[in-house]
Amino acid sequence: MEYPFIEIEKKWQKIWEEKKIFAAQDKSNKEKKYILSMFPYPSGDLHMGHISNYSIGDALTRFYLQSGYNVMQPMGYDSFGMPAENFAIQHNSHPKITTEENISKMKKQLTSMGFGLDWSRELSTCRPDYYRWGQWLFKKMYEKGLVYKKKSFVNWCPDCATVLANEQVEEGGCWRCGTTVVQKELEQWFAKITDYAEELLDTSDLLDWPAKVKLMQKNWIGRSTGVTIDFIYGEQKLPVFTTRPDTIFGVTFMAIAPEHPLTQSFLQAEGEDSQLYKFCQKVMNQDNSQRTAEDKEKEGIFTGRHCINPVNGEKVEIWITNYVLMDYGTGAVMAVPAHDIRDFLFAKKYQIAIKVVVQNEEKNLDANTMQEAFIEDGTMVNSAQFDQMGNRQCLEQIADWIDQQGYGKKSINYKLRDWGLSRQRYWGNPIPVVYCEKCGTQLVPDEQLPVLLPDDIQIGKTKQNPLLSATEWQKTTCPKCGGAATRETDTMDTFVDSSWYFARYCDAHNQQAPFSKDKANYWLPVDQYIGGIEHAVLHLLYARFFHKFMRDIGLVDCNEPFSRLLTQGMVCMQSYKCPKDGYLFPQDAIIEGKSATCALCGSPVTIGSIEKMSKSKKNVVNPNDYLQRYGADTLRTFVLFASPPEKDVDWNDKAVGGAFRFLNRVYKVFVKNKKFLEQDYTPAGDISAEYKELRYSSHYTIKKAIGYVREKMQFNTAIAAVMEHLNNLYAASSPTTDAEKALYKEAHILIPQIIYPFAPHLCEEIWEMIGKHKLLHDSGLPSYDEKFLVKNDITFVIQVMGKIRAQLETTKNTPKEEIIAEAKEIANVKKFLAGKTIIKEIVVPGKLVNFVVR
RNA sequence: GCGAGAGUGGUGAAAUUGGUAAACGCACUGGAUUUAGGAUCCAGCGAGCUAUGCUCUUGGGGGUUCAAGUCCCCCCUCUCGCACCA
Numbered sequence: 052m053e054y055p056f057i058e059i060e061k062k063w064q065k066i067w068e069e070k071k072i073f074a075a076q077d078k079s080n081k082e083k084k085y086i087l088s089m090f091p092y093p094s095g096d097l098h099m100g101h102i103s104n105y106s107i108g109d110a111l112t113r114f115y116l117q118s119g120y121n122v123m124q125p126m127g128y129d130s131f132g133m134p135a136e137n138f139a140i141q142h143n144s145h146p147k148i149t150t151e152e153n154i155s156k157m158k159k160q161l162t163s164m165g166f167g168l169d170w171s172r173e174l175s176t177c178r179p180d181y182y183r184w185g186q187w188l189f190k191k192m193y194e195k196g197l198v199y200k201k202k203s204f205v206n207w208c209p210d211c212a213t214v215l216a217n218e219q220v221e222e223g224g225c226w227r228c229g230t231t232v233v234q235k236e237l238e239q240w241f242a243k244i245t246d247y248a249e250e251l252l253d254t255s256d257l258l259d260w261p262a263k264v265k266l267m268q269k270n271w272i273g274r275s276t277g278v279t280i281d282f283i284y285g286e287q288k289l290p291v292f293t294t295r296p297d298t299i300f301g302v303t304f305m306a307i308a309p310e311h312p313l314t315q316s317f318l319q320a321e322g323e324d325s326q327l328y329k330f331c332q333k334v335m336n337q338d339n340s341q342r343t344a345e346d347k348e349k350e351g352i353f354t355g356r357h358c359i360n361p362v363n364g365e366k367v368e369i370w371i372t373n374y375v376l377m378d379y380g381t382g383a384v385m386a387v388p389a390h391d392i393r394d395f396l397f398a399k400k401y402q403i404a405i406k407v408v409v410q411n412e413e414k415n416l417d418a419n420t421m422q423e424a425f426i427e428d429g430t431m432v433n434s435a436q437f438d439q440m441g442n443r444q445c446l447e448q449i450a451d452w453i454d455q456q457g458y459g460k461k462s463i464n465y466k467l468r469d470w471g472l473s474r475q476r477y478w479g480n481p482i483p484v485v486y487c488e489k490c491g492t493q494l495v496p497d498e499q500l501p502v503l504l505p506d507d508i509q510i511g512k513t514k515q516n517p518l519l520s521a522t523e524w525q526k527t528t529c530p531k532c533g534g535a536a537t538r539e540t541d542t543m544d545t546f547v548d549s550s551w552y553f554a555r556y557c558d559a560h561n562q563q564a565p566f567s568k569d570k571a572n573y574w575l576p577v578d579q580y581i582g583g584i585e586h587a588v589l590h591l592l593y594a595r596f597f598h599k600f601m602r603d604i605g606l607v608d609c610n611e612p613f614s615r616l617l618t619q620g621m622v623c624m625q626s627y628k629c630p631k632d633g634y635l636f637p638q639d640a641i642i643e644g645k646s647a648t649c650a651l652c653g654s655p656v657t658i659g660s661i662e663k664m665s666k667s668k669k670n671v672v673n674p675n676d677y678l679q680r681y682g683a684d685t686l687r688t689f690v691l692f693a694s695p696p697e698k699d700v701d702w703n704d705k706a707v708g709g710a711f712r713f714l715n716r717v718y719k720v721f722v723k724n725k726k727f728l729e730q731d732y733t734p735a736g737d738i739s740a741e742y743k744e745l746r747y748s749s750h751y752t753i754k755k756a757i758g759y760v761r762e763k764m765q766f767n768t769a770i771a772a773v774m775e776h777l778n779n780l781y782a783a784s785s786p787t788t789d790a791e792k793a794l795y796k797e798a799h800i801l802i803p804q805i806i807y808p809f810a811p812h813l814c815e816e817i818w819e820m821i822g823k824h825k826l827l828h829d830s831g832l833p834s835y836d837e838k839f840l841v842k843n844d845i846t847f848v849i850q851v852m853g854k855i856r857a858q859l860e861t862t863k864n865t866p867k868e869e870i871i872a873e874a875k876e877i878a879n880v881k882k883f884l885a886g887k888t889i890i891k892e893i894v895v896p897g898k899l900v901n902f903v904v905r
Numbered sequence: 906g907c908g909a910g911a912g913u914g915g916u917g918a919a920a921u922u923g924g925u926a927a928a929c930g931c932a933c934u935g936g937a938u939u940u941a942g943g944a945u946c947c948a949g950c951g952a953g954c955u956a957u958g959c960u961c962u963u964g965g966g967g968g969u970u971c972a973a974g975u976c977c978c979c980c981c982u983c984u985c986g987c988a989c990c991a
Contacts, residue, residue: 263985266908267985267987271986273987384991703931767929768918768920768929853970
């Protein structure tokens, strides 16, 4: 017999919708909890990652409702962007249409999973009522000087035909399609995230973020302290940043990037036929991944020019090299071959002088004989007044001296770059800017917001931004002079849309502002955010930046958007690749032992690694199959039971049946004892030892399961505890006295109360079945009594020299001496004590006895 | 190279934080019931042995302790992140 999950789930989903129990109140005398799962791109299909993510969020939502909080769990869609645009192109439609279609499909699936989402706050980033406020925020940033337009070299994905932020380049490829990213010089909008670098490093308000994510952000921001030293080139200054001012006397050449302004002036002087020009062209034509490859040979060319080291007036050769990057520091490096690995290799290759300024302990470092750079600490030499000092000790002193003498300035450098916001794509939020020939760059006035995306547009015809051909749309008037003006055709990175959506949920339909301050201050920060680790230095960093900006313009009071973060593990699966058919769905690979053949063409298949499920790898499983076969409760229980939430799971559907069996067993015991459970029992009469055990099991399960959920979000062990209790309940014989009946009933009803967050439909059903009138989310959590957790009969473990030799059944109040005496009488213990002297007797109360013998 | 994390049965994983390693589930094996079962129930399930018991076992090797999966030191392997960062 299978429990009728289809009817049950439909029934309760309807009831929840009608009663609107997940519509959160914006004010409440209850404490608030804001539970948020990262909103999805509306592909039209929920995948296992979503199921896992939202099952966690919903378990917490329902658990906190039970605990008496005012809980908000909203849902929306990250619906702008390339995938949506491409989807529409493929389906020969318009993203506006396909996106809404996909959204309604997804909403249906989310509902059929029984997720308790507050649909009254639903948002979609591509709807004008949302993106209007994105434009408004952009304007605020502009007014504050936090966005600017600049011509520079940017990452360009030729396939997506758009610019990418630094954070969106992974191993030299586009984070989305993997195409090798090239550098292109373009005029682009940037957001000054670097203004917040220092504050973003402060993670003290991130209460429960994984250390890994905090560290990744820290490394990404890449703060280093040092000195910017102005070398002198004629009348000009040539600033360099260094973290090693202690080696300033060891500089033997200057290495600058081909993109450096000084290089550009040299090139103008030398002309296009020069060696210098050719070298620079060669280097600059390489894409970044090639240029920064680990094994890349260091190359350079002497410019024939020199600059002056300000501290000692020495003439220093200026070289253009391929290993100095324009976008870090000043694009110029003071090279100290004796004490830097790269500089050493370069100096050796081009026979440039090497000068030792930090001597090793053996005092045998010699510029002529050294085989590698000496990068450890030592004693300063050849460094004027600093000689004989420890280099590490006088680092600060030298920095101060350089600063005071005016040779340079103590400074801090960040690896973090400003966030490139412009995208040369149609399906995104238009940047609310117009260009007037007379007045220049002008913001679109508030009353004209939103700048609507034009609908009548051809997409997918060329790789060019479709907005460039929307000439009518581009034509507008200048808000300042009223003359003719042209609209900006770049749209915003979709990460802008997702950088503030958590705040919009607090007041999703506000027409006057992005959200009201009161409501935002009530709900924010998000108490528990759940999402994938892949956003560690993308969304999670951008959102923190945006939030701080919103705080600074007075929209919110708190410092951080997400106080707790759970990075949920990925759902992974084996991938198979056929030489002819490419990636295969698992069902298309016939596996025999360790080899596999393609079911489509019969060729041998390579069994790939276990990878995150993705459509492109064709290793996805469709949640709908499981939904139909086992129902939402089983699927939810299964994904939560499979492993702790932050861990990756390799999909294995065999275990789904286990979750189903468990829920079936729960249902069955309630159906069987329905009549019994409808009545109340006053505890009177004797309680057998067996029933005392059952009582212990009930109270222990409540404590353990609730503790696991609240303290650790370890749903797998919480479910395991209930499974164990259910086994105990099945094993119990029928109650005889009223006291036992009360305990028997207690042992039943805690089950739906505890597993409600995981299998809510089933639990509501059996809750109703036993005559409860309130819904479960509103019925509180079961409580336990410590006094029933103290066992009267205790099993002591008896060890001799730390090895278990016997077990001793005893009662709670047996004195220590008696336990020891009894333990010594056990045959097997006697055997190991024979002929030995006991030198120590260790008794761990309620647990074990250990005899130390000689 | 730098940084972080992980390594426990056939398998997913537990272990009250130093106190009976492998709870709970899956798979498997046997049995019961059944026309049948991809249903249900019962039992078994780390390895080995001279088997009422003993020995070994949490990647490997040392150490601390009466007692170590857990603490300390060394090594190995894997995963992830960053990577010419001046």
